[in-house]
Amino acid sequence: MSPLLSRDHGAVTLRTPAVSGRMSTRALVACVLLLAATAATTLLALMTGKVGYSPGEVLAALVGDAPADVELFVVRWRLPRAVAAVTFGAVLGVAGALFQCVTRNPLGSPDIIGFSAGASAGGVAAVTLIGSSFAVVAAGTLIGGLLVAALIMLLSRGGGTGGFRLVIVGIGLSAMLVSVESWLVLTADLDVAQVAALWSVGTLNGTSFTHSGIAMALGIAAVVAVIVLLSRRLTLLDLGEDLSGALGADPLRTRTVAVLAGVLLIAIVTAAAGPIAFVALAAPHIGRRLAGMAGVALVPAACTGAFLLALSDFVAQHALPGRMLPVGVVTVAVGGLYLITLIVRENRKGVL
Amino acid sequence: MHDPVGATAHATGSRLVLALAGLTAGLVIAIALSLMVGTETVAPSRILAGLSGECDREATALLLHYRLPRTAIAIVVGIALGTAGALMQAYTRNPLADPGILGVNAGAVLGVTIAIATGVSLSVTTLAVPALIGAAFATVAVLLLASTGRGPATPIRMTLAGVALGAVLSGIATAMRLYDPSTFERHRSWAAGSVAGRQLDELTGIALLVLTGAVLALLLLRPLNAVALGDDVAASLGVNTRRTRTLTIIAVTLLVGAATAIAGPISFLGLMVPHICRLLAGNDHTRIVPLSMLVAPLVLVLADTIARVIIPLRETPVGIVTAFVGAPVLIWLVSGRRTNTQ
Numbered sequence: 001m002s003p004l005l006s007r008d009h010g011a012v013t014l015r016t017p018a019v020s021g022r023m024s025t026r027a028l029v030a031c032v033l034l035l036a037a038t039a040a041t042t043l044l045a046l047m048t049g050k051v052g053y054s055p056g057e058v059l060a061a062l063v064g065d066a067p068a069d070v071e072l073f074v075v076r077w078r079l080p081r082a083v084a085a086v087t088f089g090a091v092l093g094v095a096g097a098l099f100q101c102v103t104r105n106p107l108g109s110p111d112i113i114g115f116s117a118g119a120s121a122g123g124v125a126a127v128t129l130i131g132s133s134f135a136v137v138a139a140g141t142l143i144g145g146l147l148v149a150a151l152i153m154l155l156s157r158g159g160g161t162g163g164f165r166l167v168i169v170g171i172g173l174s175a176m177l178v179s180v181e182s183w184l185v186l187t188a189d190l191d192v193a194q195v196a197a198l199w200s201v202g203t204l205n206g207t208s209f210t211h212s213g214i215a216m217a218l219g220i221a222a223v224v225a226v227i228v229l230l231s232r233r234l235t236l237l238d239l240g241e242d243l244s245g246a247l248g249a250d251p252l253r254t255r256t257v258a259v260l261a262g263v264l265l266i267a268i269v270t271a272a273a274g275p276i277a278f279v280a281l282a283a284p285h286i287g288r289r290l291a292g293m294a295g296v297a298l299v300p301a302a303c304t305g306a307f308l309l310a311l312s313d314f315v316a317q318h319a320l321p322g323r324m325l326p327v328g329v330v331t332v333a334v335g336g337l338y339l340i341t342l343i344v345r346e347n348r349k350g351v352l
Numbered sequence: 353m354h355d356p357v358g359a360t361a362h363a364t365g366s367r368l369v370l371a372l373a374g375l376t377a378g379l380v381i382a383i384a385l386s387l388m389v390g391t392e393t394v395a396p397s398r399i400l401a402g403l404s405g406e407c408d409r410e411a412t413a414l415l416l417h418y419r420l421p422r423t424a425i426a427i428v429v430g431i432a433l434g435t436a437g438a439l440m441q442a443y444t445r446n447p448l449a450d451p452g453i454l455g456v457n458a459g460a461v462l463g464v465t466i467a468i469a470t471g472v473s474l475s476v477t478t479l480a481v482p483a484l485i486g487a488a489f490a491t492v493a494v495l496l497l498a499s500t501g502r503g504p505a506t507p508i509r510m511t512l513a514g515v516a517l518g519a520v521l522s523g524i525a526t527a528m529r530l531y532d533p534s535t536f537e538r539h540r541s542w543a544a545g546s547v548a549g550r551q552l553d554e555l556t557g558i559a560l561l562v563l564t565g566a567v568l569a570l571l572l573l574r575p576l577n578a579v580a581l582g583d584d585v586a587a588s589l590g591v592n593t594r595r596t597r598t599l600t601i602i603a604v605t606l607l608v609g610a611a612t613a614i615a616g617p618i619s620f621l622g623l624m625v626p627h628i629c630r631l632l633a634g635n636d637h638t639r640i641v642p643l644s645m646l647v648a649p650l651v652l653v654l655a656d657t658i659a660r661v662i663i664p665l666r667e668t669p670v671g672i673v674t675a676f677v678g679a680p681v682l683i684w685l686v687s688g689r690r691t692n693t694q
Contacts, residue, residue, distance in 0.1 A: 107512045107516070111519065112512065112515055112516065112519070155683055155687060156687070165686050165687060167508065167511075167512065168448070168508070168511065168682065168683070168686040169683050169686065169687070171453065171511065171515055171682070172679040172680070172682040172683045173679065173683075175452070175453075175619055175620065175675050175678075175679045175682075176675050176676055176679045178675075179544070179619075179671065179672040179675035179676065180672070182543065182544040182669070182672065183544065183668060183669070183672045185540075186540055186541060186544055186669065187666060190537070193540075194533055197526075197529075197530060197533075198530055200526075201523075201526055201527060201530060277519065277523060278519075325527070325531075326527070326530065328523075328527075329523070329524075329527035329530075332519070332520060332523030332524065332527070333520070333523070333524065335520075336516070336517075336519065336520030336523065337520075339516045339519075339520070340497065340516065340517070340520075343497055343500070343509075343512065343513050343516060344497065344500045347497075347498075347500040347509060348500060
């Protein structure tokens with residue numbers, strides 16, 4: 001019987017009856033380090049705020065062994081937000097990796113090609129026309145995301161493997177959706193418009209387990225499912241359509257499943273926190289570079305996404321004294337700068 | 353004698369004259385419609401009476417304070433954005449270029465947003481200054497970003513650079529609006545792109561800037577045609593490419609900055625209008641740019657008239673209508689293999 005975990009040729013192999021996987025040692029080390037950094041950031045986020053606590057107090061509160069006031073601050077108020085940042089970051093990272101694999105374009109993130117805009121417009125429509133309960137917004141984002149994904153796929157049919165047409169069609173649809181969104185906000189009552197506008201930037205302010213607990217659980221489940229079920233197919237797709245087909249993984253089916261999964265992931269996060277920009281763009285690249293992997297790297301993307309969003313949310317809470325920024329503002333600024341360096345680098349390589 | 357080339361030129365020439373006549377008539381009809389149509393329809397006879405001041409006070413007020421200003425603004429903004437789009441497409445040799453897609457609008461919006469947030473200026477004419485600065489910044493940034501690679505920037509590279517830059521700039525502007533909602537309440541419809549709710553005296557400064565930009569564009573026609581053939585050819589034809597490029601950037605900045613200051617970000621007008629003109633007049637910038645100055649106001653005045661009535665009793669910002677008409681044009685351009693975009 002082969003051992004559960006084995007090391008060979010600079011890679012670690014995991015074998016269980018249900019799942020098996022192989023990862024280079026460098027990628028594993030990178031992921032562990034990223035998770036450690038995420039844990040440290042989360043601890044810091046739980047410690048700081050209007051009232052500061054020591055790491056010991058925070059840990060005691062987490063295991064239910066602290067005074068009521070400490071527990072109120074740490075577990076009731078800060079923990080949901082911190083957990084949401086980590087979870088949603090991982091979800092966005094994986095979603096970004098899926099879309100970049102399908103479009104075969106490093107810039108083919110859901111932020112740029114319109115999937116996020118679809119989910120966001122659906123959510124804003126739900127908020128302004130029906131109400132802002134989680135179920136309603138979730139349904140809105142999911143329907144919006146799926147409709148737009150279907151439209152983009154339909155309109156960009158036959159665009160070849162470069163994903164060029166996909167990107168341009170996405171940009172066009174995205175512009176239409178943004179104008180629908182601003183029309184909805186414009187015609188709504190001022191207070192509803194404020195809620196919708198704040199939501200449409202992406203914020204974790206006021207996150208609670210009762211409101212977004214379902215989204216967090218769904219997010220974790222979806223990320224695990226995607227990593228377990230799709231990793232191998234995506235790696236094959238990354239080798240090229242012909243090769244993938246020859247090896248028994250129908251490229252069209254892989255693309256369709258990957259897009260559906262990506263839309264679902266984006267919709268989960270968008271429903272709970274609004275469209276948080278650029279994490280899905282930056283996380284897969286940074287993860288892949290850190291892990292030294294070529295092609296699809298879902299696990300590093302998830303770890304990087306979790307760390308990026310945890311860090312961004314910490315910055316959003318503490319950048320301006322006495323004022324909590326929506327985390328979407330921080331990710332736009334940071335992700336935007338990253339995007340610009342990315343464009344410059346890709347240009348130098350002459351990829352685009 | 354047989355002169356096929358001359359015959360073709362003659363044929364396009366007469367077609368052009370026909371197109372010009374048709375477009376001018378169309379513009380006049382569009383302006384008349386724009387004055388007539390709205391929540392309350394005003395009959396043509398009342399318009400003529402109202403403009404000469406011999407009519408009931410109600411119609412005069414409606415015309416002079418409401419419909420005439422927004423029609424005039426739509427014309428000026430249309431000229432500005434159509435010309436800017438045609439210039440950008442010629443300059444970048446990119447059929448997908450548009451001030452909205454390439455992030456120039458977003459730059460101007462950010463400039464205006466910063467000015468409003470810091471309370472520097474509140475009149476439209478003074479808002480033009482930060483809008484110009486923002487537009488200039490975005491134009492230069494997107495061109496630099498797109499040209500960091502080897503060889504000339506491909507349309508897709510430039511489009512992605514522009515979309516990315518636009519996302520960042522408008523993200524920052526949105527954040528600033530959210531940070532101080534009460535200050536920006538008055539600017540809600542401006543932020544979506546609208547020609548309504550302004551007065552004629554606010555247009556004067558803007559119109560001067562647009563006029564300057566348009567004259568500059570007309571002076572640049574021949575050099576731009578040469579630059580479109582490639583830098584080497586242009587240089588051998590005696591065109592100073594660097595000066596042409598700098599002047600084009602200045603013209604685009606003037607046009608887009610001024611238009612955005614008064615009407616907010618209006619996308620896709622600059623994308624579709626030059627393509628309509630190309631269908632009418634062929635691939636010659638000396639014709640496309642002037643034709644754009646006629647077609648763009650026609651389209652924008654019509655779009656604004658539609659925006660008034662498409663949802664009864666509710667104003668739709670015209671920027672939303674142009675996005676809805678223009679985005680399909682973008683998709684059509686890439687899906688029909690009509691342009692060599694890659």
